[in-house]
Amino acid sequence: MNKPHLNRPQTATGVLLASLVLPGLAALAAITPLRAAAENAPEKTTIALKYGSYSDSQPGWDRVKATAPQVYVQAPIAGEWSIEASGVVDNVSGASPRWHTQHTQLSGASQMSDERKAGDVKVTRYLARAAVSASVAYSEEHDYISRALGLDARWSSDDNNRTWTMGYGTSSDRIDTTYSGGSVIDQHKRTHEFMGGVTQVLTPTDIAQLNFTRSIGEGYYNDPYKTLDQRPNQRDAWIALARWNHYLAQFDASVRSSYRYYSDTFGVQSHTAGVEWVQPAGRWTFTPGARYYSQSAANFYLDPILDAQGQYDQAAVFARAFSRIGSNQSTDQRLAAFGAVTLSMKVSYAFTPDTVVDVKYEVYHQTADLHLGSAGSPNLDPFNANFMQIGLTHRF
């Protein structure tokens, strides 16, 4: 295919398009040399491995541990196409909370163990100044199966200073807990997502991105393992994402910042802000980061009830729940008003330009006191988690 643009500097276009691609192709963008413009199919095959581990806790006891090995492969096809595939196996074990997450020892938490297997395949066609991708994804747990399809297109302006993107994704999920002794049989949930965005080169050291996503979901949203948990069967969301990367010439470093606004028909609004400093030093790269998150409570979330001694009053919570049968209600802490902070550090080392290893460690702290502007939901115990990842990327 004739590509008249190939002789022009294209690196910035590569940056633009790389920043817009969907998760599967994004993997390509991060580990492919940026001298290859995103319109062009990659020249090399890439394999990336990542091993993630996770553990969380609340005061007095450890709750859940998880491991997640991931693999990603991407290969060029006939110079104008690429195919990517990835897979992950999540293993989760620990206590399964019921009712409010805090005081779960009083409210009958049970031990659980689960495995999730997920994979996706993506095919991309590269055009002169654009790229079009289609992807499929599949995820399976013993009580949950999800199938998803994604389509996206992106194209850049003549001067390569601006790239537009449009995307559509849909997923169809099935929930069935009979295998694990539950009572939820053959429930379904379907979601449609529409995304539009623009990425703009602002200055020789600044690039910004703005994306809007509309999500429309219908089906079964209850927690199948929480008795009397009743949520609306429609959940629509608006999401706005703004990102800005700034290059600091005096340090040969970059500052990557982002802000996300989220609002859905459950009544939850949230703000997410993140910042990273990327500092190369020879073969090493150091990336410290921080993230802040705050959400309001869903309009059907119910606070814990405490007795006169300040202890969790399970009888009163049950009584309230039974009195509200037929109405939407949930005691899921994830629907409460709270805030959270994450601190992270990532270190990577390049043995060669084509072989890189990395380690990342993150500390997550969630509490009602961190809710933006005011106190969050009352009587929530703090929640803490640690994540660690080890990765290897190789091209040949």
Next chain:
Amino acid sequence: MNRTILSLLAITTLSWLGGCSNLGQVNAWDKGNLAKPMMTFEGDPLDQRFVQHIYGSKENSSGGYGVGGGGCGCN
């Protein structure tokens, strides 16, 4: 109300950016630093998949970074 405002903001902003032809006129030979890997928005996508999956299971909000991924029983 908030959703209406956000809808209008989305349409207005995207339209404005589309019609603002003078914004960010940077020459190709000035984009060398923008092409460095540290300037990509996604960073390390496998890393982000793992982390976003965790956030999606511990917080109400998820999404906004792309479309096409499937759901899970974690949330």
